[in-house]
Amino acid sequence: MNVLGKGITRKDAIEKVTGKAKYINDYTTSNMLHGALVISPLGHAKIVKIDTARARKVQGVRAVIAGERFPLVGEEMKDRPPIAVDKVRYHGEVVAVVVADTLMIAKHAAKLINIQYDPLPVVNSPSEAMHEDAPIIHENLGSYEKIPAVYPVPGTNIASLQKIRKGNIEMGWNQSDLTVEGSFSLKPSDHAAMETRCATAEIKPDGKIIISTTSQAPFMVKKLISNYFNEELGKIIVKTPLVGGGYGGKASTQVEILAYLASKAVGGRPVKIRYSREQDMLTAPCHIGLEAKVKLGCTNEGRLTAAEITFLFDGGAYSDKSIDLSRAAAVDCTGPYHIENIWCDSYCMYTNHPYSAPFRGFSHSELLFAFERTMDLLAEKLQMDPFELRYINAILPGDTTPTQVELNQSTVGNLRKCIERVKQLSNWEEGQIIEINDRFVRVKGASCGWKTSTIDTNASSGVILTFNSDGSINLISGVIEIGTGTKTVLAQMLAERLQMSVDQIHVRMEVDTQTTPEHWKTVASRGTFMAGRALLEAAADVERQLKDVASCVLRCSPEDLVVANSRVFLRDDPKVGLAFPEIVYGYTYPNGNAIGGQIIGKGNYILRRMTYIDKETGAGKPGPEWTVCASVVEVEFDRRDYTYKIIKASTVVDIGRVLNEKTAKGQVIGAMNMGLAYAGRETFIFDELGRVLNPQLRTYRPIHYGENPEYRVDFIETPQLDSPFGLRGVGEHGILGMPAALGNCLSVAAGVSVHQLPLVPELLWRTKEGNLNDSI
Secondary structure, three states: OOOOOOOOOOOOHHHHHHOOOOOHHHOOOOOOEEEEEEEOOOOOEEEEEEEOHHHHOOOOEEEEEEOOOOOOEOOOEOOEOOOOOOEEOOOOOEEEEEEEOOHHHHHHHHHOOEEEEEEOOOOOOHHHHHOOOOOOOOOOHHHOOEOOOOOOEOOOOEEEEEEEEEOOHHHHHHOOOEEEEEEEEEOOEOOOOOOOOEEEEEEOOOOOEEEEEOOOOHHHHHHHHHHHHOOOHHHEEEEEOOOOOOOOOOOOOOHHHHHHHHHHHOOOOOEEEEOOHHHHHHOOOEEOEEEEEEEEEEOOOOOEEEEEEEEEEEEEOOOOOHHHHHHHHHHOOOOOEOOOOEEEEEEEEEOOOOOEOOOOOOOHHHHHHHHHHHHHHHHHHHOOOHHHHHHHHEOOOOOEOOOOOEOOHHHHOOHHHHHHHHHHHOOHHHOOEEEOOOOEEEEEEEEEEEEOOOOOOOOEEEEEEEEOOOOOEEEEEOOOOOOOOHHHHHHHHHHHHHOOOHHHEEEOOOEEOOOOOOEOOOOOOOHHHHHHHHHHHHHHHHHHHHHHHHHHHHOOOHHHEEEEOOEEEEOOOOOOEEEHHHHEEEEEOOOOOEEEEEOEEEEEEEOOOOOOOOOOOOOOOOOOOOEEEEEEEEEEEEOOOOOEEEEEEEEEEEOOOOOOHHHHHHHHHHHHHHHHHHHHOOOOOEOOOOOEOOOOOOOOOOOOOOOOOEEEEEEEOOOOOOOHHHOOOOOOOOOOOHHHHHHHHHHHHHOOOOOEEOOOHHHHHHHHHOOOOOOO
16 A cells, blocks of 8 residues: 555644644624523423513523423424523533623523422432432423434333343353442543534524534534424535534534524524533533442353343433433443443433443543453452453453354454453563562552444445546545544545545535435444445545546546546556546647546445344444454552552554554544543533532542553454455443553552442552442
């Protein structure tokens, strides 16, 4: 390969590093109005009265939206009012929107709205939500409109239940020589993207609805606005420029709905709504929480024979994407291991917490924390090296997944090679524990991971290629540039396919749903795979058109021609040919006759052979492939005060084929950093009223630059045969093993098994001293 495999500079790099790149909040117009939100100060309460009289009298206020009943919204189940009526279900829920000439006026008027609440009992965890006497958060659960794959239990707080039943669990326990079990938990947290959510909306006199948004899924915004409010789909235009970080949190549709309703309330004038940092943490969808129980059985040799798993996901006040997250966890519930007998119940529970959006890894790093911690407990009981246990049980071609899909080398890759390589990267053989002195010790922790993409079975992607008269190409794709560098890799793919310079390929970064071919969503590590397949089809279309025109001019068969180096030439006589500028806008003969015209290529791809998964057994094919990885985290631990410093973190992913080494490593390192941050320090702290006590970056602290450990990343290449150039998506996989590896590491270092995240020193101390408190 001449272009692929190399770490070229990203197409959006210059604009971003110079600060010239424009994001949604950078765009404004002279007649644009601004929206300010009034949010609930309580986790659960009846709305007794809303008095907006003083706010409406403020000069410059154009509308106040409060107490109105709009259609219920929700991507998988319509259970959420866009603006709360009757009662609020989480701290931060939108209760009113003020639209005014300036943001300052809107905020001032919002403070004048008087709302009287009657507090209700709060459900503060998914296990509380499961109690028989728990307050019911959604009294009308049985009447909500939903898609077929959602299984609510009316009269409870169970938004949906997904079951996995593989083999015979009783037989599995009978075959087990020993068993271990454990309970694990983590609370919701934030995505903490640099750019907060923002959207503008305008309704034109002819009925066109123009929305600009920070979304990872503009085509889904278009579809949902049409569905929720019965608007004509073709009149909805959604635009997305560069996005300042998403991590899944900007795949949900929320702020766009508020902007649409605000514009409608002021006769269609353009309205901008931008969340403050506090609103971005409280009001917007968050990172899901989890309580899990895992029981494993194995033979004396360490062969896994049975797994019984219960997941209680903290879906928050509304189901939205949390149902899909809990389903995805069920699908991959055992991690990358071959187990014949599996029983898993994955519940999406309503609580009085902010509701959940996808988060990098889509529930997999969370489930793997529980499962991989249990694997270490099993290794300890067997007195076996943690990686040896994982190596023995690594899923292989010919094995089946929990959903009973038979795997092959193309669809699963090689976990054992990942384990071998990460052991080398981390110097595992020098020992898991290295004594420094009486106070300090260095310890390594291991974990493995895998993930498939439980996305819509008919998810699709399209690409359009248009030529410029100088022979360069415009590449247009619906993939959102959220920092992954996907569009740069697409340019490399096209350059490789047509054997031309990547500098001659111009990538359109902004997405406009009216003029850009649809890409389902920029999530699930699917962008390069799906858009790449569409791109190769578009490239083949372009090549055919180039050859058709050139064959007329050169008086030969198209099969005799080759496309390379921005030329079309005879295979057996390369000197005879035409340069792109001579034919990409048509060819003109010496007498003035012309043939052809501007060459425009198109391609599309739709996922194939995906199926729904069975309600009772979970059987089915939810994704195209399973990407595997192995990780090690090394810490220096202070046995006196339980503080620790993460020294190194290593990850090896079977990426299929490396297409841009710099981008791939950057993606894995970024994901590793996120995983260590939420494993080690990031969490929402709730009080008894369900209020988030730390909704600012002063008190909610991701890892800051300079606090990160040394990252070591490498790849195994087992090509995926149905993907472009054999690649596998890698945007999420660096995060998968980090929480578990850190938990396994600190359990050894502190000499006590830790079962909660985040792993702050006080938690380690309380666990060791027997003073564990759930509030930590």
